[in-house]
Amino acid sequence: MYKPLDRNGIAARIARDIPEGWFVNLGIGIPTAVSDFVPEDREVIFHAENGVIGIGPAPPPGSENPYLVNAGVQHVTIRTGGAYVHHADSFAIARGGHLDLCVLGAFEVSENGDIANWARAADEPVKQVGGAMDLAVGAQRLWVAMEHNTKGGGGSRIRRVCSYPLTAKGVVRRVYTDLAVLDVTPGGFVVRDMVEGMTFEALQERTEAVLVRG
Amino acid sequence: MYKPLDRNGIAARIARDIPEGWFVNLGIGIPTAVSDFVPEDREVIFHAENGVIGIGPAPPPGSENPYLVNAGVQHVTIRTGGAYVHHADSFAIARGGHLDLCVLGAFEVSENGDIANWARAADEPVKQVGGAMDLAVGAQRLWVAMEHNTKGGGGSRIRRVCSYPLTAKGVVRRVYTDLAVLDVTPGGFVVRDMVEGMTFEALQERTEAVLVRG
Amino acid sequence: MTDPMPGCAARQPPASLVPTGLGGAAVIDKFVATINEAVAGIADGSTVLLAGFGAGTPEHLVAGLIEQGARDLILVCNAGGRDDGPIADLLATERVRKLICSFVRPASVAARLFTAGKLELEIVPQGTLAERIRAGGAGVQGFYTPTAADTLLAEGRETRVINGRLCLLEYPIFGDVALIDAWEADRWGNLTHRDSARNFNPIMAMAAKLAIVQTAHVVPLGAIPPANVHTAGVFVQRVLHVPVAGGTDV
C-alpha cells in the first residue's frame, strides 16, 4: 500500500530538485512552503511578486517587520544579498525570462502543459487572477505543485484537456503531486517518480490523462 | 537700428521666462546655456537625458567629477535635492509628460509648430537623432531657441512649412530667436517681443512665414 | 500647465512656492499641513491609483478621500481588499464606480458590491496591471504582452503573434490622482519607500497628474542621496507628514 505525501512532503520533494544558484518564484499555497525545505546555506534565491529578491525565512514571532511581506502578504525576512524593486520591475523579472523556475499551485494541468489555477468556472463572478498569468508565461520553467486528485474524490487533476479556464497554454514542464512526479513531454505525461508503494498501474487508475512510464 | 541678441542673449531671455518650480530639459547648443542664467536661488529643476534630475552649474576647473556629465557630455554638478535614474526611466520622464518645458535648438520651425532639428536633407547618410524626437513629443511644452535667419544670409528659419526632415509635428509653442519671441498659435506666428530697435515690418522682411502682431 | 498632450500624465504644479526673501526667488515646498489640503480638489469621476501590497498603503490618505467625498471614482489598486481595511472602507461608501485590480476575494466588500450590480470590475493580471501603470507614467501608448493572451481575459480583444508568441495588446493606465505611501520625503517630494512597502508606489506616482504622498518621515533636502531616491520629486505634487505610530516606526 502507498502513502500519499502531505503538502509539506510535496514541498520538500520539490526543494530537493532545485539546484544551487537558481532564481525561483514560489506561488501561494504548497509552493510557498518549498523555501522552508531549502537550508539557508544553499544559495537558492527566491523572488516575490511584490518586489523582493532574496526572500528569507519567516521571522520569529514578535520580531515581524510590518514593511516586509511576501506575495501572500505573510511576514518574511530578506537574505543578505537581497534587493527591493518596484512592482513593474518585479514583473519585468517574471515576464522577461529572468526566473529559472516558478512553482505554482493549480487546479488542473493537461498533457500539453496547459495550467488552470485561477477560476473553477468561466462564469465565476469574482475572479482571482493575481500574478499567476505573468509568471506562467515568463519563467524559464514552470513546475506545478498540487494534489493528484480532487478533494474527497477520484477526480483527476492530471488531464488530457483542462476543464477549468486556463492560466496559460503549454507552459508546464513538471508536476509534483502527493503521489508522483510527472514531466510534461511531447509524448504526454512521463512518470519520473512515485511515492513508495505506488505502482504505475495504480497511478494510472487515479489519473485521467494517459501516463507514460519514465 | 536694432542689435540682434548673441547666443547667450537668447539663453538669458529664455531664462527670464521660466517660472520657479518648473522641471525643464535643455537641448544641446543655445539651450544648454539657459541654466547659466537661472540664479541658484531660483528653484528651476533641470533634467538631462542621461538620467540626471537637478543638473547644477559647471564645476570649477580641476574639480570635475568624471562620473557626472550632462546630455552633451559636459562635466556638470548635481543640485541638492537631485536624483539619478537610468536611461529608460529618464526617457519615461520625457515621453511621459513630466517635463514642464523642453528647450531645443532647431534648423527650422513652421507656423503649425513643426520642428526640424536633426538633418538638413532626407538623404543625409549619417543621421544625428539623439533624444530630440522623444523630448519633442513628450514635454508639456516645447520652446525653440535658434537664430532667426540662416548663417550669412537671408534664409528664414521661421517658415510656413519646414524644408528639412521633421523632428516632430505640431509641438512647438514658442520660438526665441536673436531678433524676437514668437508664439505658435492657431492663427500663425504671433510676435510677443522684439529686440530693441526692431520693427514689426523689419522682422516680417526677415521672416518667410506670415507674422501676426502680438 | 495648460494644454497637456493627450495621453500624457500632465503634472500639476507643486503644492506651493515659498518666497525665500532673497531677491524674490522662491523655493519649492510640496508639504501640506492638513489632510484636507492633501486631498483638496479631487474631482468626481477621477481615476484614483491607490498603492500598497500588504505594506505601503497610504491609509490616512484613503480616510481623507472618504471624508473629502469625491464620487463616481475609478479605483486602481492591486486587489479588491477584504471585509475591512482602507479599500473596503472606500468601496463601502459606494462612491467607486469601477474597480481595476488583479483579484477580488470572494468574501469581501468588493465581491458583494459587484454581485449586487453596484460596482464594475476590470480584472487585470498583476504584472500587466503594473506594466500598464508604468506605461501611463512613461508615455508608452500601448504594448504587447504574452500574459493572458490565450485565456478568457483575452476574449474579444486584439492579439498579435510576435516572434512566434501570441500577445495581447494592452493600453496604459493614467491616473488623475495617486495616493502614495513613503518612508521619507523632502520638500521637493523626493521619496524613499521602506522595504517591500515600495511595490506600486513609484510607478503610481509617475502615472498620475496629482500624486499625493503620506510620509512617515520628513527629511531635509539633500538627506536622501541622489543615487538612492526611490521616487523622484518631479513625480510628486503634495506631501503630508503622517508620523508612524510608535510600534511600527522601527
Place this chain on the structure above:
Amino acid sequence: MTDPMPGCAARQPPASLVPTGLGGAAVIDKFVATINEAVAGIADGSTVLLAGFGAGTPEHLVAGLIEQGARDLILVCNAGGRDDGPIADLLATERVRKLICSFVRPASVAARLFTAGKLELEIVPQGTLAERIRAGGAGVQGFYTPTAADTLLAEGRETRVINGRLCLLEYPIFGDVALIDAWEADRWGNLTHRDSARNFNPIMAMAAKLAIVQTAHVVPLGAIPPANVHTAGVFVQRVLHVPVAGGTDV
C-alpha cells in the same frame, strides 16, 4: 537553462558555484579572475549591448571583446563614437556588421565605415532605444510610442492612432551579451553605478542573456543595502574587478 521561451532573454547560469564545504551546499560567485574569462564564449553573430554615455562605458571589457575576436556582431549603444575611444576601436576591427544607436557623428569611424558600405546602421531615437532595451529585459514584445511617428524614421513602418495621437510600433531589443560598468559589485552580482554612469547599464544588464560587468570596487555580500541596489544580481552573470586608476577613484 535549456529551452528558453522565444522572446525571453534567457539567463545564462552564474559564473560559478563554489562549494562551501558545509554539507555540499555551494555559494554563488559571479567573479571571474581575468578578462579572458570575462569575455569567453561570446559567439560570432552576437548582439552586444554596450552601456555608457560619456561615463559608465566598460572600456576594459570592450578591449577584451576586441582581443577575443568575435565577429559579425550587432552592436547596440547610445552613439556611434568618435575617431578614437572604445567604440571606434571596436568598429575599426570591422567585426561589427550592424550598429544600432541614436546618432552617428559625421567625423567618426562609424560614419566612414557606413559611407564605405562596411557597416549597416539603424538609427533609433534615444528614448525609443532605451525603451526597446527595457522592453527586451521586461518581456514586453512590442510597444507604441509617439516618438518619431510622423518623421522619416517611420517611413514604411506600422503606425496606429491611439487616443488621438499617431504612434509607431517598436519591437524589443534582446542582447546575447551586455557589457556593463559598475562602481560596486558583490559576489551575487548586485551592482551600484556611480552618478550619471548609471545610464544604460541597468537596462542593458536586464536585456541580455549574458551580462558581463566591469566593476571599480568589490564589496562583500550585504554591503549594498537592499533598498539601494541599482542593478540586481539576478541580471548579472559575470563580474570582473577592474580597479579604477588613482585619479578617478574619488
